[in-house]
Amino acid sequence: MANIELDIAGTELLERTLASSAKVLVHEGGTSSSKTVSVAQAHIIWSFEEIGKTFSVVRKTLPALRRGALKDFKMALALAGCEDWFIENKSDLTYTNRQTGTIIEFFALDDAQKARGPRRDRLWCNEANELTEEDFSQLAKRTRGRIVLDYNPSMQRHWIYTKVLTRPDCQVIHSTYLDNCFLTDENIREIEIDVPVYQLTAEELQRPHLEVPGYHEVAEGLFTDWDGTYQGKGHLISGDPFRWQVFGLGQRGAPSESIYPALYDSQGLTPGRQRSLGLDPGFNHAMVLVDLEYRAAVPVPGAARLPKPELHIDELIHQSYLTTDDVIQLLPEVGVGKRDAIYVDSARPDVIADLKKAGYNAHEAEKGPGSVKAGIDALKKCKLCFTKRSEKTRNQFQDYRWKKTSSGEVLDEPVKHADDGPDAVRYGARPLLNIVNAPRRRSAQSSLIR
Known part of the structure; x- marks a missing residue:
């Protein structure tokens, strides 16, 4: 760079991008945080x-590439005043630095074979x-x-989370629109239009606001959820919790129809x-057997409220094309004994x-009108904790959604x-939760003998 400034x-x-020495640098964050422009400038x-x-x-x-990285790269060149220092090949979408001969090439992966093309020295996804x-x-x-990735975390589950962010040579830079000092007031207002505003319930309005995490702004019964922490029962007046979580706060968010966010x-x-085990029989659909444990809430010193109780979930079987005989053969292998209670659809x-004929302690799961919704409501009162090997069941919980009408109304019925x-977790959890929630019988007071 001796001849150009x-x-x-x-x-x-x-x-922060220029200072990083990580093999893989990940820019994860919200909209308009300057992620793409900063990587282009680098x-x-x-x-x-x-x-x-x-x-x-x-x-x-290719259309997305032209609207995204290529557009921001051209803008960065123009703002830096160094367009003349690059030879542009419009047909190949390449920019060659006249001084160093380094080539910056742009291409799309609409054809999977392009990923198997020639080698390179740096990669930006x-x-x-x-x-x-x-x-x-x-x-x-x-x-x-080195490799750079950028994205808005609009997905609950993704290979980036499990295969890239877990690498020891990976560095993550988190950003939001507040990191971009070049945004105008109008830009900021457009982003902040998604901030959720809730009409609080009468019960919530009676509490001291300091008891509830995130209650920073309460005016006329309305709560503006700037940090995305509200988990109450108030009615959403304006904004979009999912869009604000992802594009405003740059955090992984769950859409409004997600049952277990x-x-x-x-x-x-x-x-x-x-x-207490739950079994959802299937053949083409998976046969799922889960083992469950309920753990009561433990008071946290200094906290105004008890945390949620925990329901721990361990996936023992989650496989398609199994017959009942196959499952009976598998039960001893996964550690299920003849006395263990199994609640079945x-x-x-x-x-x-x-199962009973084979000597197992099988029971009908509690069902009836409204039992699915009631079971979901009961599970939502707990922190749902999954063991490491319970990936398939956890993935289904992440994808579990309420039905949504064409007008956007979310219904109280799961897809x-x-x-x-x-379903398997609901079957096995109901007996545990029924015991916990059952009214306690009081001993009769001793009669006075006169």
Whole structure:
């Protein structure tokens, strides 16, 4: 860079990008946080620092690439006043640095074979959540140097979370629109239109606001949920909790129709306890057997309210094309004893009869009108904690949704799709929760003998 002086005005994200030495750098955050522009500016700077290299910028489709990374790259070149220092090939979508010979190429992965193309020195995956795990794997294998990914975390579950963010050589930079000092007041107002505003219930209005996490602004019975922590029963007046969580706060969010928006990890169930298992029979649909443990809420010193109790879930069987005989053969292998209570879908009396005939302690699960909604409501009062091996069941809980009308109204009825795990948990959990919630009998007072 001896013969040129770049004039690049960037946000703090540019400084953090240039300062990073991680093999994989992930920009995860909300809209208009300057993620894409900062990465584009960094590639311009790197192209003057490295001689004869190839940098690849990829996105899933060409129209999206033109609207995203390519558009921001051109803007960054113009703002830096260094357009003349690059040779643009419009047909190949390449920019060659005249001073160093380093090439910045842009291409889409609409053809999967493009991921298996020539090697490169740097890789930038724009809106990386659109790519498949195989796309990224093939691109990464052909990249000698560093890799940058950027995306809005609009997905609950993704290979980026499990395959990239867990790498020891990965660094994550989280950002929101508040990190972009170049936004105008109008830009900010447009983003903040999604902030959820709730009409609080009469019960909530009677509480001291400090008792409820996130209650910063309460005026005329309305609560503005700036930090996305509200979990009460108030009516949503305006805004969009999902869009605000993802695009405003840059956090993983669950859409409004998600039944179980928050799930947790479990380190394992307590050995030797009285067991309660749930079985949802299936064949083409998965046969699912889960082991469950209820743990009562433990008071936290200094907290105004008890935390939620916990329901720990351990997936023992989650497999399609199993007959009842197959399951009976598997029960000893997964540690189920003849005395362990197994609660089975009452619509399958044949499965219950076969289990009993084999000596197992099988029972009809509690069902009836409104039992699905009641069971869901009961589970939502608990923190649902999944063991590491319960991935299939946990995934189904993440995807479990209320039905939604074409007008956007969310109904109190779940979508009947991939619900084997949630059903099995509901069957096994009801007996546990019924015991906990059963009214306690008081001993009669001793009669006075006169």
